[in-house]
Amino acid sequence: MRDVSKLAGVSTMTVSRVLADPSIVAPDTRERVMRAVDQLGYVPDLVAGSLSSRRTNFVGLILPTLTNSNFADTAQGLAEALGQSYQLLIGYTLYRAGEEERLVRSLLARRPQGIVVAGTLHTASTRRMLLAAGIPVVEIWDAPGAPLDRAVGFSNFEAGRAAARHLLSLGHRRIVAIGSEADGDRRDARGEARLQGFAAVLREEGVETGLILRHGPAPVSYAHGAAAMKLLLRDMPDVEGVFAVSDGSAFGALMECRRQGIDVPGRISLMGFGDFEVGRECEPAISTIRVDAKGIGMKTGQLLRDLIDGRDAGAPQSIDLGIEVVPRGTTALPCRASVSNQAMQGSEP
Amino acid sequence: MRDVSKLAGVSTMTVSRVLADPSIVAPDTRERVMRAVDQLGYVPDLVAGSLSSRRTNFVGLILPTLTNSNFADTAQGLAEALGQSYQLLIGYTLYRAGEEERLVRSLLARRPQGIVVAGTLHTASTRRMLLAAGIPVVEIWDAPGAPLDRAVGFSNFEAGRAAARHLLSLGHRRIVAIGSEADGDRRDARGEARLQGFAAVLREEGVETGLILRHGPAPVSYAHGAAAMKLLLRDMPDVEGVFAVSDGSAFGALMECRRQGIDVPGRISLMGFGDFEVGRECEPAISTIRVDAKGIGMKTGQLLRDLIDGRDAGAPQSIDLGIEVVPRGTTALPCRASVSNQAMQGSEP
DNA sequence: CTGAAAGCGCTTACAG
DNA sequence: CTGAAAGCGCTTACAG
Structure with missing residues (x-):
């Protein structure tokens, strides 16, 4: 200069x-x-400029992983909404709360003007640091009753409920939800909430043939679904409906069914979560629960810009973008031989 | 403090x-x-620390998109290899050279200690800025003869050649490569290099029934492959072998075949590129050309650490991690009815 | 082992 | 419309 x-x-x-x-x-x-x-x-030199002006134009983003199209979409949406005004600092936790704490500390040291973190499950230290930072904090991918500061997401519990209800509405009774299991401090709290929602409906409806299957550590993906489905088919061959906590997992499960020559949706109805591209483009297309992953990123970006510029205008603390059941090719009313036979007999004169 | x-x-x-x-x-x-x-x-406050010590502990990473499992793997590999010592600053170009220039400028303003950029196609300005920055520059996902500084990747041209040779070795002659087309300054130079390699083999072998199909702008993914395959089946129903420049695209093509009731590999051999998880887990699994996406990231991370710390130790300018043809379930020797008939007739006494 | 001084490259806040 | 001074919060380089 x-x-x-x-x-x-x-x-x-x-x-x-x-x-x-x-x-x-x-x-x-x-x-x-x-x-x-x-x-x-x-x-x-923006380093010098930032120090001098007390504006770094950084926004921190903490995600479990980028190897998940939903989170990659959210990151892209956030980047787009922030535009050229803010640079994203991205960190991955791999679903570990301890790693999240380390990341929050190191991101905060860069003095971001806002921070976005997936989920609402934080260590006490993390919570304290976030609150003490004096910058807008947005928790995403969940809809907590009392966010730390702001939240943009949806109810994972309701998503699980919706999945169970959809499968029940099709007439299935032997229905299963598959997800991941906690492994030390590594846990997918949002996937677990979906499993809980699913279980809640089973209880409410008195469905005792239902099951929650937790298999392997998060993150779940194609291979997870395939492995879980294999176990399931071995232990419960007459399963009628399956909900996988992620479309990635649902896709793996669908492929396992194909390998075993099991007709989907003829013999088993299958649904996933997240509306991944793989589920949309797959044949048959996977029934799912849509959440607006990119929209979460974009909404968060707008909110952050408003908060940073002091244009808060009484924005609500927690924004619920909702969910939507999207029935596609992998779920159907059961068409069992016995049912058909009875119907045919009944129509005989 | x-x-x-x-x-x-x-x-x-x-x-x-x-x-x-x-x-x-x-x-x-x-x-x-x-x-x-x-x-x-x-x-x-690392902002102040950085200014004072002239070490920001940033590394810049410029990728076409993160919505591609290969690039997400590379980012994750790089982040792992850099560990906690360096923070990644990630930017997306969406395959636009102009956007790359803007990104390089804005990343350089953060004074990273190294910068990683996908590909070797840059505007003159970009090249000048990169060279003038006085920091290690690593071009990845290609293996240029004369990199700007360093390079870690493989030959995309050779990948295209390998694909053509694999399909020819199976006995196919009506073979097609599908990729994207340039659209203004938006172009996938590496995908194009793979198409060129494919075309080169067609010329060398005098195969005149081969074809290069460029459809739609980059980035290609599932929907791209499905759409391209649809066009191809309409215009060249007797196609025998297809190479898609990305596994994402190959998966879409495979699904389109399934929708149309076309047997893969019975009637058409299909192969992709990149060894995506979707191709591995799919049924049938997609034959592909493996590149070590995460390895590119990790190798780049190590190289960068060495260069930044002055531990260069005569590292080569350009590191070629190679490629590997991985035949799986979507490619096979043709088994045509006419051939079988002749064989049967021949065996009659 | 500890500290006082200078300075990194900008922007803020003031003066003219 | 332009400039001189001060300072952002650290680290470097020196001295003791």
Whole structure:
């Protein structure tokens, strides 16, 4: 900057002004400065700028993993909504609360102007740091009653309930939900909430043939679904309906059925969660529960911009973007031989 | 920090030392400082630290998109190899060279200590900025003869050649490669290189029934493969072998075949590229060309650490991690009715 | 083992 | 419209 100011024959203050807001500098001065900037290939040092202005233009984002199309979509949505004004600092926890704490600490050291964190399950330390940071905090992918600060998401518990109800409405009774199991401090709290919602409906409806199957650690994906389905088919061959806590897992389960020659949805109805591209494009397309992953990112981005600029305008603490059951090709009314036979007999004169 | 030093009754310099390297401070002084840090919940300001020490501990990463499991794996591998020493600054170009230039400029303003960029196709400005930055630059996902600085990847051209050779070795002659088409400054140069490699083999072998199909803009994914396959089946119903430039696209093509009741690999051999999880877990599993996406990230991370620490030790300019053809369930020798008939007739006495 | 001084490269807040 | 001074919160480089 010093070099630029010398070359342009102005003070560094003027260079700074040209870069920040050209309109407040006289046209010919501005011209000289811009030519000098070009000539020297000068790129301003935002580290120094941030320290001086107390604005880093960073936003921190903490996700369990990016190897999940839902979270990648959320990240992309957030990046788009923040645009060029803010740079995203992304960290992965791999579903570990301890890792989250470490990440929060190291992100906070970069003095972000806002921080976005997946879920509402934090260590006490994490919670304290987040609150003490004095910046907007947005918890996403859940809809807590009392967020730390703000939240953008939906109810995972309700998603699990909706899945169970959909399968029951089809007439299935031997229905199973498959998810992951906690492993030390590694746990998918949101997937677990979906399992809980599913279990709640089983209890409410008095369905005793239902089952919750927790298999392997998070994150679940294709291979998880395949393995869980294999176990399930071995132990409960007459299963009628399956809900996987993620479309990735549902896809794996569908492929396992195909390998075993089991007709979906003819013999088993299968549904997933998340509306992943793989479920949409798959044949048959996977019935699912849609959540607006990219929308969560975009909404969070807008909210953050408003909060940072003090344009809060009484935004609600917790924004629930809702869920939507999307029946597709993998769920259907059961068409059992016995039922058909009875119907045929009944129609005989 | 001033608060901590007052509370501990030492100078800020001593606090700084305790945080940077506790062993060089007297045990009881250290104790007092650490207690003060805990009590105040002090998190050091890395922005100020970076400016002062001229070390930001940032590494920039520029990828076309994160909504592609290969790139997400590379990002995760890089993050793992860099560990807690460096924070990743990630940007997406969506395959636009102009966007890349903007991103490079804005990342460089954060003064990263190294920068990783996918591919070798840059605008002149981008090239100049990268070179002038005075930091290690690693181009990934390609193996250029003359990298800007360093490169970690493989030859996309050879990958295309390998695909064509594999399909030809199976006895197919009507073979097609499907990829994306350039759209303004939006282009997948690496996918295009794979198409070129494929085309080169067709020429070398004098196969005139082959075809290169460019459909839609990058990034290609499931829907792209389905749409391209649909067009292909309409215009060239007797196609025997298909190579999609990405496993995502190959999966979409496979699903389209299933919708149309076309047997893969019975009637058409299909192969992809990238060894995506979806191709591994799919039934039938998709034949592919494996590249070590996570390995590219990890190797790049190690290289960067060495370069930043001056432990260069004569590392080569360009590291080629190679490719590997992985035949799986979607490619097979053709088994045509006419061939079988002749064989049967031949065996008659 | 500890501290006082200087400075990293900008922006803020003031003056002219 | 432009500039000189002060300072952001640390670390470097020196001194003791």
